[in-house]
Amino acid sequence: EPEEYGHETGGAEGFVVDGHHTHEVIAGQRRYHAAALAGLAEVPCRVVALDDAAAIELALVENSQRVDCDPLDEAESIDRLVRDHGRSPEEVASRLGRPAAWVRRRRSLLGLCDDAKADVRHGRLPLGHALALAAIDPTAQAEVLKRFTSREFPSLKSFTREIFYALHLIDSAPFDTADDTLPGGACGGCPKRSDAQGQLDLFAGAAPAAGAYCLDVGCWERKGEATWDRAKA
Secondary structure, three states: OEEEOOOOOOOOEEEEEOOEEEEEOOOOHHHHHHHHHOOOOOOOOOOOOOOHHHHHHHHHHHHHOOOOOOHHHHHHHHHHHHHOOOOOHHHHHHHHOOOHHHHHHHHHHHHOOHHHHHHHHOOOOOHHHHHHHHOOOHHHHHHHHHOOOOOOOOOHHHHHHHHHHOOEEHHHOOOOOOOOOOOOOOOOOOOOEOOOOOOHHHHOOOOOOOOOEEOOHHHHHHHHHHHHHHHHO
C-alpha cells in the first residue's frame, strides 16, 4: 500500500506493510504516480539495497534529467550529501556530470530568505535572479524583494542593478576595510565581495559604479557599529 512519509534521503513516497516502511521510491516517482492513477496493481521495478548517500545521488541524477526539476529540491539533496555524508562539491559534480561551480551555486539557493524560496517554488522568481539574490545576506534580500511586491521581476541585468542599490560600495566604507579586528575581519579577502571568485559572472557589468560591493549588509552594519563604538569610547 503506497503511503507518503519522511525519510533521511528526502524521498516522499514509499510502501508500508503492517505499519513498517519496507521500500522507498528513489527514481521513477512520476511513473509510480501514473501507475497508481491508471489503477495498476503491479509495476515493473528494480529493487536494490542502498545507503542514504547512494539513494540521494541516484535521486539527484534522475531529477537532473527532468526539464522542470525543482532547484531547491536539488539544493537540499546536494547539501545533505556535502553536510551529512562528507561529499565534496567536486565529488557531487562528478556524479552528476556537472561543473563544481554549478553544484556550489545550486547549494547557495539554501541561503535564500523564506519569501524568495516561496517565489522560486511558485515560479515567480527566475532561477538566474534567485542565484544572484542568494549571494547577498537575507536582510538585503528582503529589501530587494520589497521593490517587486506589486510588479514583475525585470531582466536579470536590471535585477542585479536593483540588488546593488541595496548594497554598499566598499571603497566608500565609513570604517577601515583593512582592519581585521572589526567584526567579520578585513574586507580584502572576504568571499562576500561582488568581485570575489565565483561571483564574477553573476555581477560582472551590473554594478552601477566602479569598485566592489559588500554582499553582506549585516556584516557591514556590524563593522560600522563597532567603529562608532570605538569613536565614542
